[in-house]
Amino acid sequence: MGINLFRLLAAFLKPVIPTLAENAENFLNIDSQAWPADARPLLNHAINNFKPLMTRVDADKISAIVEASKENLEKTTDKRSTFAQRNEKKFEPIADIIEFDDFAKLDLRIAKIIKADQVEGSDKLLQLTVDIGDETRNIFAGIKSAYTAEDLEGKLTLVIANLAPRKMRFGYSEGMVLAAGPGGKDIWILSPDKGAVAGMRVK
Amino acid sequence: MSDRKILVTSALPYANGPIHLGHLVEYIQTDIWVRFQKQRGNHCYFVCADDTHGTPIMLKADREGIKPEQLIAQVGKEHLADFTEFGVAFDNYHSTHSEENKTFSSLIYIRLRDAGHISSRTITQAYDPVKAMFLPDRFIKGECPKCGAADQYGDGCEVCGATYSPTELKNAVSAISGEKPIEKDSVHYFFNLADFTGMLRDWTNAGHLQAEVCNKLAEWLDGGLQQWDISRDAPYFGFEIPDAPGKYFYVWLDAPIGYMASFKNLCDKQGLDFDEFWAEDSTAELYHFIGKDIIYFHALFWPAMLNGAHFRTPSAIFVHGFLTVNGEKMSKSRGTFITARTYLEHLNPEYLRYYFAAKLSAGVDDIDLNFDDFSQRVNSDLVGKVVNIASRCSGFISKRFANVLSASCSEPALFQEFINANEQIAAFYETREFGKAMREIMALADKANQYIDEKKPWLIAKQEVQNA
Numbered sequence: 044m045g046i047n048l049f050r051l052l053a054a055f056l057k058p059v060i061p062t063l064a065e066n067a068e069n070f071l072n073i074d075s076q077a078w079p080a081d082a083r084p085l086l087n088h089a090i091n092n093f094k095p096l097m098t099r100v101d102a103d104k105i106s107a108i109v110e111a112s113k114e115n116l117e118k119t120t121d122k123r124s125t126f127a128q129r130n131e132k133k134f135e136p137i138a139d140i141i142e143f144d145d146f147a148k149l150d151l152r153i154a155k156i157i158k159a160d161q162v163e164g165s166d167k168l169l170q171l172t173v174d175i176g177d178e179t180r181n182i183f184a185g186i187k188s189a190y191t192a193e194d195l196e197g198k199l200t201l202v203i204a205n206l207a208p209r210k211m212r213f214g215y216s217e218g219m220v221l222a223a224g225p226g227g228k229d230i231w232i233l234s235p236d237k238g239a240v241a242g243m244r245v246k
Numbered sequence: 247m248s249d250r251k252i253l254v255t256s257a258l259p260y261a262n263g264p265i266h267l268g269h270l271v272e273y274i275q276t277d278i279w280v281r282f283q284k285q286r287g288n289h290c291y292f293v294c295a296d297d298t299h300g301t302p303i304m305l306k307a308d309r310e311g312i313k314p315e316q317l318i319a320q321v322g323k324e325h326l327a328d329f330t331e332f333g334v335a336f337d338n339y340h341s342t343h344s345e346e347n348k349t350f351s352s353l354i355y356i357r358l359r360d361a362g363h364i365s366s367r368t369i370t371q372a373y374d375p376v377k378a379m380f381l382p383d384r385f386i387k388g389e390c391p392k393c394g395a396a397d398q399y400g401d402g403c404e405v406c407g408a409t410y411s412p413t414e415l416k417n418a419v420s421a422i423s424g425e426k427p428i429e430k431d432s433v434h435y436f437f438n439l440a441d442f443t444g445m446l447r448d449w450t451n452a453g454h455l456q457a458e459v460c461n462k463l464a465e466w467l468d469g470g471l472q473q474w475d476i477s478r479d480a481p482y483f484g485f486e487i488p489d490a491p492g493k494y495f496y497v498w499l500d501a502p503i504g505y506m507a508s509f510k511n512l513c514d515k516q517g518l519d520f521d522e523f524w525a526e527d528s529t530a531e532l533y534h535f536i537g538k539d540i541i542y543f544h545a546l547f548w549p550a551m552l553n554g555a556h557f558r559t560p561s562a563i564f565v566h567g568f569l570t571v572n573g574e575k576m577s578k579s580r581g582t583f584i585t586a587r588t589y590l591e592h593l594n595p596e597y598l599r600y601y602f603a604a605k606l607s608a609g610v611d612d613i614d615l616n617f618d619d620f621s622q623r624v625n626s627d628l629v630g631k632v633v634n635i636a637s638r639c640s641g642f643i644s645k646r647f648a649n650v651l652s653a654s655c656s657e658p659a660l661f662q663e664f665i666n667a668n669e670q671i672a673a674f675y676e677t678r679e680f681g682k683a684m685r686e687i688m689a690l691a692d693k694a695n696q697y698i699d700e701k702k703p704w705l706i707a708k709q710e711v712q713n714a
Contacts, residue, residue, distance in 0.1 A: 044656045045639035045703055048694040051664045052632050055671050055687045058281035059603040059680070060596040060628070061333050070636065078286045080668050084661050087653040093640030096633045097594070100621040104592040109581035111588045166378050166481070226311030 046071070047084045054079040066096050150205035151221075151245035152176065153235050159192035162213050170213070171195065171220065175204055176242015183216040189230035201233045201245060251530040252290040253523045254280050255505045257540060258297035258342065261321040262306050265328040265586040267598070268569040268576055271613060274602050275566055275678070276535040277334040282675040291518075293508040295340040295347075296322040299484035300497035301382050305422060307483075314483040318343055328586035332595045338515070340508035342500055347507035351500040352488045355476075357555040358437065359489075365473070366435045366490075372400070372412050373430035376423035380479050381412070386427060388418035435477035435487060437499075442550035443471055449549050454562045458610050459538075463545055474547060502548045505534070506557075528558040535564045538610050564678060567612035597624045606680040627684070631691040635698065642704035656706075660697060664690055 049067070054076040057064035068075060072090050076082075157179065158172040167185045169192065182202065201221045208215045224230045235245075256276040259269055276292065283290035298318040307317040318341060326339050340346070358364050372381045386400030391414040395405035400412030412418065413429070420427050450463045475496065477487060482494040506524060513520040523530045536544050541563075549559040571582035589598065601620050604627070605613040643649060655661055667690055674683035 044652070044660070044701075045635050045694060045698050046643065046651055047655065047661060048664055048690075048697070049632070049635040049639070051661075052635070052687060052691055052694065054285075055668070055683075055690075056600075056632065057285055058278045058675065059599055059684070061281060061335075063596055063628070063633075067636065070640075076285075078282075078668065078672065079665060080672075082665060084655040084658075085651050086655065088651045090640075090643065090649050090651060092644060092649065093637060096636065097596070097629050099625045099629050100593070100597055102621055105617050105621065108584055108588055108592050111581075111591070112584045113579070113581040227309050 046090065050076075050085065051079050051082065054082070063096055066094075070094065070096070148205075149203060152202055152204040153239045153241050153243045153245065154180070154200055154202040154204075154218075154220075155241040156195045156198045156200060159190075159195040161192065162187075165213065168211075168213070169195070173200075173202060173218070173220075174241045175202065175218075176240075180204070180217040181215065182218045182220055183211050183213060184220045184222075186220070186222060186230050186232065188227050189224075190232070195232075198232075199235055199239060199241065201235070250283070250288040250290075251522065252283055252288055253509060253530060253532050254283075254290060254292045255508075255534050256292075256294050257534075257536045258295050258501055258504050259325055260300075260302075261296045261298045261318045261325070261341075262302050263321075265325055266576070267571070267584045267586070267589060267615065270332060270586060270598065271569045271602055271606075272535055272537060272566055273329055273334045274332065274599050275606055275680070278599070278603055278680060279535075279675070279678060281335070282672075286672070291337045291509065291512065291523075292335070293338045293340070293505065293512055294336050295342055295344075295504045295508040296325055297497065297501045297504065298322070298341050298343040299482075299495075299500060301379075301385065301478075301482065304481065304483040305385075315343070324587075328590070331590050332586060333599060338508050338512035340504070340511045342497075342504040342507065344507055344511065346510045347500055347504050348485050350503045350506050350510070351485050351495055354503060354551055354555040354557075355495070355499075356488060358551065361554060363438045363441050363554050364435055364476075365438060366433055366477075368431050369434050369475075370429050370431050372418070372420075372427035374420040374423050374425055375428055376425045377420065379422075379481050380430070380432065381420055381422070381427055383412050385421045386412045386415060386418050387421045388415035391416055432479050433477075433490075433493070434475050435490065435493065436473035437476050437547070437551070439471040439474050439546065439550055442553060443467065445553055446471075446546060446550060449553075449559060450545060454560060455545060456565055456608065456610060459541055459545060459563070459565050462541060466542070466546065471546070498543055498547070499551075502534075502543065502551075524557050526556050526558055531561045532558065533562050533564060534560055535566070538565050538567055541565060564608075565610045566606070567610050570612055570614045572616055573614055597628075600624060600628055600684070603680040604684045606678065607682075608678040627688050627691070631688060631695060635691065635694050638695075638698055639703065642708075646704075646708070656701075656703075657697065660693070663693075 050071055053064045053067040057076060070091050070093055152175045154173040154175045156171055156173050160170040162168040162170050162183065167187055168183045169187045171182045171184055173180050173182055203219045203221065206219050208217045220232055222230050222232045254276060256273050259265060280290055280292040296318060303314055303317060307314040310317065322341055329336065372386050374381050383401035384399050387397055389396050390398045390403035390406060390408060391410055392408040393403060393406035395403055398404060400415055402409040418427055419425065447467055450460055476499045477493045478496050480492045480494065484494040484497060485500055487493045487495055509523065510520050512518065522528060523532065534544055544563050552559050569576065576583045601623060604623055643651065667686060671683050671686050674686060
């Protein structure tokens with residue numbers, strides 16, 4: 044009798060606690076319960092062994108939730124992106140191991156930024172004219188959010204000189220300026236120590 | 247049992263942050279109602295989507311150095327995972343950044359335009375000269391013109407509560423670049439909401455809304471309806487307006503259309519008839535569950551847009567209140583701003599589903615999550631009353647009867663009393679009086695435990711075995 048009453052309670056509660064109701068159906072060895080408007084008692088019916096259907100709320104867990112929510116706050120106020128938070132590390136993971144030969148393929152050069160121009164129609168790019176020793180290159184760099192043209196002109200920096208030229212909406216980019224940082228205002232281009240001159244290979 | 251055709255929606259969560267317990271009040275409320283309808287045998291469909299457009303999403307993606315499409319794909323996945331683990335079982339979860347939504351947004355716009363409900367004029371707005379974009383009010387900061395408080399948004403002061411326009415703000419700067427905004431002209435498109443004043447007056451009084459909501463709308467209608475600015479200038483993450491290059495639909499125009507788009511997507515997957523639910527003469531039921539902060543969009547703009555574009559209007563809009571925790575607004579510093587994920591890492595989601603059900607009514611009042619009450623109610627009702635019945639009875643049935651139930655019903659009257667209660671409980675679920683439904687069910691659980699206390703069925707069982 045008690046089991047038959049329990050069965051009706053599980054049916055009434057099914058919209059609210061569907062997992063518990065389903066586990067109850069497994070225990071009762073019955074099909075998924077419709078709304079019990081005309082249910083009949085289960086008689087001479089074999090049920091399964093009872094397994095605990097729900098444990099009591101552990102008060103420590105509630106405190107843990109509150110503590111964890113305070114920690115979330117600390118994480119968000121330190122302005123790390125949600126993507127960085129997810130893997131609990133400050134920076135992206137180190138890339139796969141490469142062989143020396145792979146590295147040697149990169150031709151990195153010291154470059155002098157001769158000119159930096161606005162790119163009409165782009166709010167991200169600056170058009171840089173750089174001297175890499177024996178030639179000058181045209182490079183579009185997505186650093187407008189962090190640098191003004193005045194910041195850059197005359198500066199020595201680091202570029203990849205043998206990257207295949209890439210056609211962009213505003214023209215060809217013949218290389219890439221190397222920079223650190225997540226983006227937006229937080230972009231830092233690299234500068235060599237005093238003494239390096241445009242054209243030197245970085246090895 | 248009936249065979250109603252019902253389409254149900256929850257409001258679309260915005261794709262710039264995680265789901266928290268405040269959101270879950272609505273999704274759990276809607277899900278309970280939908281599951282009840284399905285259990286009753288009705289053809290009920292529950293659709294939702296991520297709300298993905300607008301300046302905040304564009305800027306957040308920019309800050310993270312990814313495309314808005316990548317951001318919304320990632321967040322959409324997280325939202326759906328949270329909902330699924332809370333047992334919120336959508337029939338379809340889509341995105342407002344979808345082909346279906348683009349098609350319907352354009353269609354509704356064109357129908358409204360052709361019927362003369364769209365106008366355009368030049369307005370002056372704050373503009374960030376560095377980022378080369380117009381600034382929404384929330385992206386302008388400065389000193390409150392009334393009380394002088396620093397670091398206030400362009401639309402209102404959080405210190406003194408004054409509301410004003412961004413141009414009144416003192417020493418205003420763009421929250422994006424820190425630059426002083428300039429004023430710039432731009433052509434904007436407007437939906438002439440006032441064309442629908444009569445229609446809305448009738449509609450809002452025709453039983454589609456809760457009494458409190460009706461009163462609020464009567465105030466707005468009496469105050470006169472303003473034109474609604476539905477366009478935004480590039481750069482903007484959204485849909486370009488068909489006949490206006492460089493102009494985009496304001497996110498709130500295409501968000502509710504996302505309900506249709508998600509359902510269209512479901513229709514295409516399952517071969518359902520879209521028009522049966524959305525055509526002007528549809529007899530299917532359509533319900534939107536929303537929070538009280540977005541009544542204006544759902545009970546004024548949305549029915550007017552649908553009516554003007556020759557679609558059916560909602561059967562009803564069900565508005566709920568906000569969630570407070572321990573009697574106060576959710577607070578990050580107190581640790582009561584709890585995300586769905588944090589909860590799931592520690593506690594069974596069905597505790598919260600039951601607790602919300604026990605607190606919910608059909609009204610728009612706020613509901614409070616009190617942690618002591620939460621533990622006490624779940625422990626006493628679900629564990630102590632309901633599950634306890636099964637655990638008390640299962641022992642002797644297993645030991646004495648090899649898990650086979652009795653061949654006769656010892657208390658047919660008591661069983662029938664439980665069956666008879668189904669109508670009252672169903673009526674409470676149907677009218678979203680979930681708290682009353684839970685009290686009714688727990689009263690039955692008390693009766694079942696009382697019966698077990700009195701009859702001590704394990705003694706009867708012993709007797710029967712001895713007599714056999």
